Amino acid sequence: MRKRLIFFVxxxxxxxxxxxxxxxxKAQSNRPFVPVLMYHHLQKEGTxxxxxxxxxxxxxERFEKQMLYLKAAGYHTITLEELRNFVLYNKPxxxxxxxxxxxxxxxxxxxxxxxxLKKLGMKAAINIIVSYVPDEVNKQxxxxxxxxxxxxxxxxxxxxxxIEIESHTYDLHGYRSNGFKxxxxxxxxxxxxGHLETMEEYKQRLYTDFLRSREIIKEKIGKAPIxxxxxxxxxxxxxxxxxxxxGFEMAxxxxxxxxxxxDNIMKLKRITVRDSxxxxxxxxxxxxxxxxxxxxxxxxIKGRQFEKDILKAxxxxxxxxxxxxxxxPEKPVTRAEFASLINKIFLKEKKVLEREVYFKDVxxxxxxYKAVVNVVNNEIMKGYEDNTFKPQxxxxxxxxxxxxxxxxxxxxxxxxxxxxxxxxxxxxELAVLLDKIIKE
Numbered sequence: 001m002r003k004r005l006i007f008f009v010x011x012x013x014x015x016x017x018x019x020x021x022x023x024x025x026k027a028q029s030n031r032p033f034v035p036v037l038m039y040h041h042l043q044k045e046g047t048x049x050x051x052x053x054x055x056x057x058x059x060x061e062r063f064e065k066q067m068l069y070l071k072a073a074g075y076h077t078i079t080l081e082e083l084r085n086f087v088l089y090n091k092p093x094x095x096x097x098x099x100x101x102x103x104x105x106x107x108x109x110x111x112x113x114x115x116x117l118k119k120l121g122m123k124a125a126i127n128i129i130v131s132y133v134p135d136e137v138n139k140q141x142x143x144x145x146x147x148x149x150x151x152x153x154x155x156x157x158x159x160x161x162x163i164e165i166e167s168h169t170y171d172l173h174g175y176r177s178n179g180f181k182x183x184x185x186x187x188x189x190x191x192x193x194g195h196l197e198t199m200e201e202y203k204q205r206l207y208t209d210f211l212r213s214r215e216i217i218k219e220k221i222g223k224a225p226i227x228x229x230x231x232x233x234x235x236x237x238x239x240x241x242x243x244x245x246x247g248f249e250m251a252x253x254x255x256x257x258x259x260x261x262x263d264n265i266m267k268l269k270r271i272t273v274r275d276s277x278x279x280x281x282x283x284x285x286x287x288x289x290x291x292x293x294x295x296x297x298x299x300x301i302k303g304r305q306f307e308k309d310i311l312k313a314x315x316x317x318x319x320x321x322x323x324x325x326x327x328x329p330e331k332p333v334t335r336a337e338f339a340s341l342i343n344k345i346f347l348k349e350k351k352v353l354e355r356e357v358y359f360k361d362v363x364x365x366x367x368x369y370k371a372v373v374n375v376v377n378n379e380i381m382k383g384y385e386d387n388t389f390k391p392q393x394x395x396x397x398x399x400x401x402x403x404x405x406x407x408x409x410x411x412x413x414x415x416x417x418x419x420x421x422x423x424x425x426x427x428x429e430l431a432v433l434l435d436k437i438i439k440e
Contacts, residue, residue, distance in 0.1 A: 032260070034087075037101065063112065071315050072314040073297040076093075078094065080166065082097070105149060106148055110154075126163055129169060134148060167213040174231070177190060186236075189201070283297070297325050299325055300329065301327050306431070335391050339375045341430070355377050359388055
């Protein structure tokens with residue numbers, strides 16, 4: 001693992017572009033494109049030397065926040081077949097399409113990434129080094145320091161529809177000398193058993209390896225892979241031709257960029273996700289590489305203590321952001337906004353009652369009028385004696401809790417949350433509260 005990652009970092013350093021900020025909830029660019037994210041291993045921060053591995057090992061908690069952010073920002077994960085059909089035939093895609101890929105086939109992909117993706121209704125492709133996959137007969141190779149998932153686990157993920165199992169070659173994930181220097185084994189003839197391969201021997205080695213990887217995956221998973229991911233991004237015209245010959249229809253390297261209709265299907269670009277990246281950072285990279293509009297959804301929650309809770313509340317459809325991309329976490333929740341949230345979340349199954357409700361400060365053309373009418377008619381909230389609703393008045397913790405208690409038992413929550421009943425409730429605080437009680 002250590003040698004492979006160090007080699008990977010050296011190769012990546014040759015092609016990576018510098019990433020700068022930008023993305024959006026509307027259109028990013030007039031020309032449709034698909035970004036493809038590249039991950040490897042997931043491991044808890046502090047348990048490894050990040051610099052040694054080039055910053056490509058991502059903490060599982062950070063990965064979950066990245067996925068929550070992409071989901072909240074309106075991205076839709078697509079399959080490799082959909083990507084292929086877009087690049088080759090300009091087939092339509094959902095708004096803000098994105099592909100998530102993992103290289104190598106680490107057990108951490110099964111342990112951490114798969115459950116997160118499944119829960120969020122997202123998809124990904126894992127490009128496995130086939131010879132590294134352990135099974136009941138062939139245990140993990142002694143030279144492999146980081147565990148890889150088994151064929152049984154691969155089949156489980158593939159059958160779920162969440163994960164596609166694709167090829168990262170059978171056993172060409174390494175460097176060999178060509179007599180002058182060490183090169184990726186896919187790149188050209190290398191010295192094998194003391195002998196420098198001829199061009200024909202090199203081609204035959206690629207053909208045998210590519211075909212073997214494809215046949216084994218088909219046998220074990222029940223579906224032949226359509227994508228080959230070149231180790232260290234070291235594909236060339238010869239490898240492309242051989243890959244097509246054995247049945248691969250597309251290939252990934254490690255060149256940074258996004259993919260457009262008409263691009264070379266055997267030279268698809270990806271975006272490296274690093275251990276320090278937030279969801280906003282990923283979107284900035286996408287915008288930079290696609291020359292998109294300088295717009296980042298929820299830019300003002302980046303790094304906040306309750307960022308994850310806010311993102312979960314957005315994904316659940318409880319909250320939304322503002323047109324300028326902000327969430328305004330510290331903004332007080334007004335009675336109008338609170339009534340709208342309560343109506344949307346708790347009264348969505350109830351018919352809006354038609355009884356006339358008149359408050360002199362709630363005009364019928366106000367965006368919150370129907371919500372206010374419904375919560376008042378259902379005796380969830382009340383107006384004031386002077387026949388006002390005070391829609392712009394901030395809601396206190398006490399007022400919010402008194403309303404929410406009509407739908408949920410709050411006794412199981414941390415009592416410290418309610419220690420300042422007269423304190424004004426912020427959007428961040430309400431997002432945290434509602435996320436804790438609304439599970440789906």
